[in-house]
């Protein structure tokens with residue numbers, strides 16, 4: 001099997017999951033680890049039995065490594081991605097795409113211009129439950145999508161007032177998932193937020209957000225609900241469609257693809273699919289798919305998230321924060337224009 005030689009930039013907390021995924025991916029040869037923190041980089045390189053490269057300058061001077069995974073802190077995403085793009089490397093980078101809309105736009109445009117394969121680490125898209133839900137959404141014409149995922153307190157390094165920190169870091173996946181399932185262009189956002197509920201850092205702690213796709217009676221409405229105080233509460237993902245409905249508790253899906261509501265006298269026949277025993281590593285699946293796309297330019301990047309998807313998700317994120325501040329519904333086209 002042809003293998004893509006990949007280096008990982010960033011051997012921190014999440015970097016460990018990237019390193020394991022790169023090492024496990026069947027179509028990747030793990031070539032090197034680059035981290036400016038020599039101890040972190042060398043320790044990881046030893047663990048995986050690969051080369052340590054101390055900085056990206058030395059990495060991009062190498063023509064035997066043509067693709068990179070980048071897993072650095074969010075404020076550094078733009079700089080590191082732009083370096084990789086300028087060096088002509090295909091790249092898989094962490095979410096959220098960037099720390100500002102202007103940065104995300106620059107990254108998206110640069111990737112398009114360079115014709116590189118760039119994916120974002122929205123690995124939830126590769127979860128079997130979500131993949132099945134996506135397949136169902138293509139049949140049932142979603143009208144309403146409710147995604148409620150709770151968690152415990154985030155690590156102190158993720159507690160800041162920034163729009164991508166606090167619970168926003170966690171729901172960054174949900175903000176990608178709801179448009180992914182809707183399969184439509186998001187048009188408006190309305191949100192309500194609480195900060196500082198369980199810390200005094202200014203971090204967003206509780207969020208309820210509504211995302212609209214389309215207009216008037218041709219609208220799909222998405223809802224996201226999450227907080228840092230809901231550890232142990234099972235997740236909910238419910239999709240009500242014109243031609244069926246589906247819901248999941250995170251491990252099983254219950255669904256029907258018959259008309260909704262059923263015709264007079266018709267019984268709704270529900271089917272179920274369980275994914276309880278599926279222990280695949282989603283980041284490995286994402287890396288394998290991205291590597292396959294780099295090796296074969298004809299393969300579609302979907303279901304992996306593209307830089308266009310990341311740009312949309314960042315716009316929604318910023319609109320959630322803005323709506324939470326002003327109490328107003330945000331029209332996304334107008335909001336994007338105001339951020340230019």
Ligand SMILES: NC(=O)c1ccc[n+]([C@@H]2O[C@H](COP(=O)([O-])OP(=O)(O)OC[C@H]3O[C@@H](n4cnc5c(N)ncnc54)[C@H](O)[C@@H]3O)[C@@H](O)[C@H]2O)c1
Nearest residue numbers: 010011012013014015035036037071072073074094095121
């Ligand atoms: N997809 C997910 O589920 C998920 C989960 C957790 C974190 N994340 C994201 O992963 C990213 C990284 O988070 P983390 O917790 O691993 O951060 P971290 O601070 O633990 O690690 C970042 C590493 O990058 C290195 N680094 C920074 N700039 C560098 C440069 N110019 N050259 C070489 N090395 C450099 C640092 O030395 C550090 O070791 C964040 O954006 C976070 O939001 C995603």
